[in-house]
Amino acid sequence: MSRNRSSLSGLPTKITRRFTTLEGFREIGDLYVAGSNVRVFSVQNQFDSELYEDDRTTRSSFSLPSQRRSDIVLGLEENKRNPDDNEAVTTPQDTKPLPEAPYHVFSNKERWVVVVLIGSAGLFSGLSSNIYFPALDAIAQVCLSCISPLLWGTLSDTIGRRQIYIYSFLVYILANIGLSFSPTFTVLFIFRGLQAAGSASTVSIGNGVIQDIIPPAERGGFISFYQAIRNLSIAVGPVLGGILNNFFGFRSIFIFLLILSTLTLVAILLFLPETLRSIAGDGSVRLHGIHRPFIRRRTKESLYDDPSTADVAHNRPNVTARTFVEPLLLLKEKDILLSLLFGGTVYAVWSMVTASTTGIFKRSFHLSNLLLGLSFIPNGLGTIVGSTIVGNLMNQSYVQAEAAYKERRGLAPTFVLSKKAIPLDFPIEHARLQHIGWITVAFILSTAAYGFSVAFDNLTSRPGWIALPLVLQFLIAATSNAIFAINQTMVSDLCPGRGASSTAINNLVRCSLGAIGVAFVEKMIENLSVAGAFLGLSLITLGTVPMVVIQWYWGRDWRRERGERGARDKM
Numbered sequence: 001m002s003r004n005r006s007s008l009s010g011l012p013t014k015i016t017r018r019f020t021t022l023e024g025f026r027e028i029g030d031l032y033v034a035g036s037n038v039r040v041f042s043v044q045n046q047f048d049s050e051l052y053e054d055d056r057t058t059r060s061s062f063s064l065p066s067q068r069r070s071d072i073v074l075g076l077e078e079n080k081r082n083p084d085d086n087e088a089v090t091t092p093q094d095t096k097p098l099p100e101a102p103y104h105v106f107s108n109k110e111r112w113v114v115v116v117l118i119g120s121a122g123l124f125s126g127l128s129s130n131i132y133f134p135a136l137d138a139i140a141q142v143c144l145s146c147i148s149p150l151l152w153g154t155l156s157d158t159i160g161r162r163q164i165y166i167y168s169f170l171v172y173i174l175a176n177i178g179l180s181f182s183p184t185f186t187v188l189f190i191f192r193g194l195q196a197a198g199s200a201s202t203v204s205i206g207n208g209v210i211q212d213i214i215p216p217a218e219r220g221g222f223i224s225f226y227q228a229i230r231n232l233s234i235a236v237g238p239v240l241g242g243i244l245n246n247f248f249g250f251r252s253i254f255i256f257l258l259i260l261s262t263l264t265l266v267a268i269l270l271f272l273p274e275t276l277r278s279i280a281g282d283g284s285v286r287l288h289g290i291h292r293p294f295i296r297r298r299t300k301e302s303l304y305d306d307p308s309t310a311d312v313a314h315n316r317p318n319v320t321a322r323t324f325v326e327p328l329l330l331l332k333e334k335d336i337l338l339s340l341l342f343g344g345t346v347y348a349v350w351s352m353v354t355a356s357t358t359g360i361f362k363r364s365f366h367l368s369n370l371l372l373g374l375s376f377i378p379n380g381l382g383t384i385v386g387s388t389i390v391g392n393l394m395n396q397s398y399v400q401a402e403a404a405y406k407e408r409r410g411l412a413p414t415f416v417l418s419k420k421a422i423p424l425d426f427p428i429e430h431a432r433l434q435h436i437g438w439i440t441v442a443f444i445l446s447t448a449a450y451g452f453s454v455a456f457d458n459l460t461s462r463p464g465w466i467a468l469p470l471v472l473q474f475l476i477a478a479t480s481n482a483i484f485a486i487n488q489t490m491v492s493d494l495c496p497g498r499g500a501s502s503t504a505i506n507n508l509v510r511c512s513l514g515a516i517g518v519a520f521v522e523k524m525i526e527n528l529s530v531a532g533a534f535l536g537l538s539l540i541t542l543g544t545v546p547m548v549v550i551q552w553y554w555g556r557d558w559r560r561e562r563g564e565r566g567a568r569d570k571m
Contacts, residue, residue: 103215105283111213115222117272118206119229121165121264124172124199126233128257146511152201153208153504154324161209161500162274163290164201169265172198176258180251195257203230204507208500211492212275213283216422217398219492220432224391224485228384231481234354235380242373270295277497327501333562335429335555336494336502338547340509343487345544346440347510348517349447349537350480353473354379355518360530364460378470382477390482393435394489401431422493424563429555432490436483436548443479444538446472451534494559 106114156164175195182188206226214222244252274280274291330336354376361367361375405426406415422428450472459465488506495502524533 103282104213106213111222114209114213114272114275115226116229117267118165118202118209119226121169121268122202122206122226122230123233124257124261124264125201125203126230127237128195128199129237146200146508146515148197149201149204149500149504149507150324150327153204153500153507154327155319156201156205156208156276156500157498158319158323160274160276160279160291161205161212162268162272162293164205165268165272166265166290168198168201168205169261169268170198172261173258173265174198176254176261179254180258200507200511201504204500204503206230207488207492207503209275211496212277212280216428216493217402217417218395220394220398220485220489221391223489223492224387224394227481227485227488228387228391231380231383231387233380234383234477235377237380238373238376240373242370246370269293327498327505330495330502330505333494333558335551335558336491338551338555339487339491339494340506342544342547343484343491343506344509344513345541346443346480346483346487348513349541350476351514352517352521352537353447353450353476353534356521356525357473359522360454360525361466364454364457365466375466375470378474379477382474383481385474386478386480386482387485389478390435390439390485394432394486397434398431401427401434421496424560425556427556428493428559429490429551432486432493433548433552436486439479439482439486440541440545440548443476443483444541446475446479447541448535448538450476451531455529455531 104111152164152168172195175191175198178191179188179195182191207223210219210222210226240256241253244256271293273283273293274287275283279285279291280287331340357375357379358372361372367375402417403413405411405417405423406413417423417426450469453469453472454460488503491502491506521533524536528536
């Protein structure tokens, strides 16, 4: 018998002392207070309290330093055992995989606040143009609104969303100051182009912010809500323009935009944090300088400075000449090009309906500027309703597609797909395009009927007849903007990590086709009549439907090829 063993069952003295002396029971009590489980195996040949940590939610006044978090084993035999016994002795009580980190640390409330803020910023793109309809019949489009998002959007994908918001709003504010005091039409036109350059980019930057903070499964609803906020400008812009022009003069429009844009810039400076994932990661990275909102700098310092929650941001790319060319390279991808052309065609038709409203309603219903402004309300309401409804439909479609995908691959219903990247074999095209068929049919029929509703003087002269074309305008706006929301979400999904650039190229295609359409809509009406012009536009839209069908069947293969090609390029 070794001198280290007592006569009590041949156990080591260090073990029996814990059950036979006051000091030993105190050690056992210390262990139990620390919140660990007492088990009947030994992994240490002496009791060391530094190995144990309190893992309970509420810590008692007694605490112990820790080296690891696990179940503690207190035993009845020495550590010097047969190595073959170690596996059975040291098996953990529970082994569970760690859950995937959230896509972004913002709470649901914070995400909605950010979307409302960027939606308010996006109002100025539509407000700057729609507020002119009652005041300036001659102004239909400004070419810089097509080109500037390529510059601002690409930069926001590289150097950050927040500072590009600030720069673009500064340009917009300076332009409104110039417009408020412009002495000639030439100066007015120059500053109008500068105004468009500052405001048009807010749409693409906002879509980039949404891609930064919203995972794909929820993105459709947020993009639709964001679009609905922006589309408020279509409803209120013409009304405000008519009121301001009638009662305060033409320049009051620009003074109003100056005040409103200044307040929005102040809100961005105070509340909007940087969201670009190459800078802010999932929102837990410490932000510095221009990337930090003023209010959060004072009241939520821990959100950025807590190293335990910090995420490692991606490598930031350098700004080069190629940076501004890369969005144009998206046009080489077949599925992206088809999405852009289809969405651009629908946008052009809707723009032609909107731009021709002033002339048609003046001729057919003899409305004043103020009533002309009010006549745009159904169009604006339609854009909001269409965007909102289709957002919920897209979210439901994504959930259904995800369930079918799991079942097909034999995954458990509770299995969570990665929130950071859409799998290459996931049918995102089917999830996004599920409802686009019947929406497109409704858009085509409404557009064709609209032309006939304002084509005949014996009908338009009847009291109350104006309600019919206004209802049709509501349907045209609702269906077209539902298509825009689907189209924008689809393009965003096809271009992960390039939310602003993809929106900028989408905006370029839409505005280019829209500008061409608006430039020729009056000629079409003169040569083909109102009914013939809009019937022709309906047929043109019908001719683009095969683009959607092609993407439905072959889009996933093209996306997989692009993903595999990108993986090879990184090797």
